[in-house]
Amino acid sequence: MRRAVGIGGLRRKEAERLAMSKKGTELSQREIEKLREQIAMMKDNLEDFVREHQRDIRNNPAFRVKVQRMCQLIGVDPLSSRKSYMSELLGVGDFYCELGIQIIDICVATRSINGGLMDLDELLRRLIRRRLKGSEPVVEDDIRRTISQLKPLKGGYKIVCFGKRKMVQSVAREMNSDQAKVMTLAQYTCKFTMEDVRVAFGWDEDRIHSCVDDMLRSGIVWMDEYNEAYPEYWVMAFFSQLNSTLTMANAE
Amino acid sequence: MSNTTAVPTPGAFQFPEIYNFPPLFTRQPNESTWQEQRRQWCDLILAYYRHNRLYSLTLAEAITEPPFTNRQIHRSLRVDVLRELVDDLVKQGNASWTGAKNAKDSCLVLWRKPEVWASMIYQWANERGLFNTVLTVFELANGDDTVGQEFHNLDSVTLRRALDVLQSQGKAQLFVGTSDEDMGVKLFA
Numbered sequence: 045m046r047r048a049v050g051i052g053g054l055r056r057k058e059a060e061r062l063a064m065s066k067k068g069t070e071l072s073q074r075e076i077e078k079l080r081e082q083i084a085m086m087k088d089n090l091e092d093f094v095r096e097h098q099r100d101i102r103n104n105p106a107f108r109v110k111v112q113r114m115c116q117l118i119g120v121d122p123l124s125s126r127k128s129y130m131s132e133l134l135g136v137g138d139f140y141c142e143l144g145i146q147i148i149d150i151c152v153a154t155r156s157i158n159g160g161l162m163d164l165d166e167l168l169r170r171l172i173r174r175r176l177k178g179s180e181p182v183v184e185d186d187i188r189r190t191i192s193q194l195k196p197l198k199g200g201y202k203i204v205c206f207g208k209r210k211m212v213q214s215v216a217r218e219m220n221s222d223q224a225k226v227m228t229l230a231q232y233t234c235k236f237t238m239e240d241v242r243v244a245f246g247w248d249e250d251r252i253h254s255c256v257d258d259m260l261r262s263g264i265v266w267m268d269e270y271n272e273a274y275p276e277y278w279v280m281a282f283f284s285q286l287n288s289t290l291t292m293a294n295a296e
Numbered sequence: 297m298s299n300t301t302a303v304p305t306p307g308a309f310q311f312p313e314i315y316n317f318p319p320l321f322t323r324q325p326n327e328s329t330w331q332e333q334r335r336q337w338c339d340l341i342l343a344y345y346r347h348n349r350l351y352s353l354t355l356a357e358a359i360t361e362p363p364f365t366n367r368q369i370h371r372s373l374r375v376d377v378l379r380e381l382v383d384d385l386v387k388q389g390n391a392s393w394t395g396a397k398n399a400k401d402s403c404l405v406l407w408r409k410p411e412v413w414a415s416m417i418y419q420w421a422n423e424r425g426l427f428n429t430v431l432t433v434f435e436l437a438n439g440d441d442t443v444g445q446e447f448h449n450l451d452s453v454t455l456r457r458a459l460d461v462l463q464s465q466g467k468a469q470l471f472v473g474t475s476d477e478d479m480g481v482k483l484f485a
Contacts, residue, residue: 156332157314235318260326266319266333270371278319 090114102139105183112189139180143190146171148199151214160215161257161281164203167212187212207231210282217262222247222255227264227279234282236272309347311363321371329484337373337381342390346407352394353437354402355379394453404453413458416447418467421483430471433459433479436443 086171094111096102102109153160162204164184171182194201206227219227219279229244230236241252256277261266265277301360313430314320344363345351351470358364365372373381382403385391395402415460417436421427424441435441437447437455442448459481462468471480 157329157336260324260329263326263329263332266317266324266329267317267322268316268371269322275322276318278317280317283317284313 049176059124073269102180105181105186109183109185112185115260124254140186140190142195143182144194147187147190147201147212148194148214149276150174151201151212155214158198158284159259160213160217161204161211161263161279163216163266163281163284164210164212166284188210209282215262220255220258222251223259223264226255229255230277230279230282235268235276237276281296298440309344309363312336313329315340315363315366316369318369318371319364321373323377324375334381334384338385338388338390339383340403342407345405349449349453350404351404353382353391353405355382357400380383393458404451404457406454406457410454413447413454414449414461414465416445417458418462418483420445420447422485427484430480431454432473432480433481436481 097107097111117233139155147167149186150167151162153161164187166180168184171187175182188203191201191203198216200213202213204211204213204219206224209227209231225245226236226241229240237250238256241247241255247255256265259277262268264281265279267279268276270276320333320336324333325460337395340363347355355378359373359375359378364378369421378405382391382393383401386393386398388405391403391404392406393400409439420442422433434450437448437450447458450458456479459470461481462481463470467485468481468483472481473479
């Protein structure tokens with residue numbers, strides 16, 4: 045005989061549910077407690093680890109990147125402040141500060157020639173060339189980190205991409221989407237004609253002219269009138285990289 | 297790499313990277329880019345002329361040769377653009393127009409200022425004890441005594457400029473001859 049569900053049954057079920065959820069909360073709280081302890085321990089361990097391997101961190105870029113990632117994962121930002129205990133431990137405060145100054149220096153010195161746009165690889169190449177022998181090696185990840193640290197300076201420093209090209213921009217300027225499209229079009233050849241743009245995007249003359257004029261005005265492109273009827277527009281920032289790879293290819 | 301001491305290297309001139317950038321040979325329409333372009337060209341001209349110890353520049357001829365023509369990328373600078381560049385060099389004191397007045401067809405490239413040549417010559421004369429002796433200008437530039445000196449084989453117009461400087465400083469007296477070369481000079485303390 046099936047027992048009917050009575051008031052008593054419902055009450056008992058409700059009580060059970062409450063008890064269960066109480067137990068659940070208790071469990072999850074205990075779990076969180078445990079996790080907290082673990083993280084605290086991990087932080088301690090990480091500190092010990094960093095202290096022990098400080099020299100490797102400064103000298104080995106791949107290792108440095110890994111430690112940075114680990115720090116970020118557990119909510120330790122070694123770069124958030126130069127005075128933070130982690131940055132002191134890592135000894136990276138000075139490293140990034142120094143790198144930041146070098147990056148600014150290179151960007152400012154070449155701004156009038158490339159319109160404040162430099163290929164990331166080119167920047168890396170120049171950094172490596174100018175840094176003293178025996179100083180810590182630099183990798184792309186270091187540049188990314190440093191540039192994100194330069195944000196408070198409001199210099200417009202950021203990394204922008206055109207197709208496969210990663211560029212460091214060092215002027216506060218928003219490139220409109222037309223310009224970005226043309227840049228992407230020129231990413232491999234490092235040059236374009238107005239005709240190229242018309243064929244690729246089907247824009248009318250006015251639109252092409254205003255886009256090219258903007259790019260000339262901001263100094264990103266230079267004009268080559270070798271063929272007077274069809275002048276070519278060259279992106280200096282793309283060219284340096286192309287040129288260095290060409291030189292390397294020729295040397296081989 | 298290890299052999300780069302102060303000795304002037306007679307090897308090929310090392311062109312900067314931008315030399316293969318085709319737009320370098322077109323006058324840029326954007327003013328601030330043009331300013332940068334002029335700076336690049338002026339540096340290049342002075343470095344090239346210094347490296348090859350060249351002194352005079354005839355615009356119409358020069359544009360068919362390096363550095364104003366880059367055969368590798370088939371680009372040449374236009375004469376009127378070069379004229380603007382020389383105007384810039386003249387303003388900086390690194391060039392001076394020669395030839396017919398206002399023609400602006402040829403110039404001297406002063407990769408070393410006449411004042412610097414002047415003090416080199418003066419110092420040399422001092423060391424050799426040649427003060428108060430009349431020397432010919434030809435002797436100064438081409439004589440055996442000046443072999444190995446920076447001003448040996450110095451172009452006659454540039455040399456004359458340097459001697460003019462010494463005269464105006466009261467350190468030399470020039471004696472005019474029938475030509476620039478048999479002109480004489482006496483230096484004194």
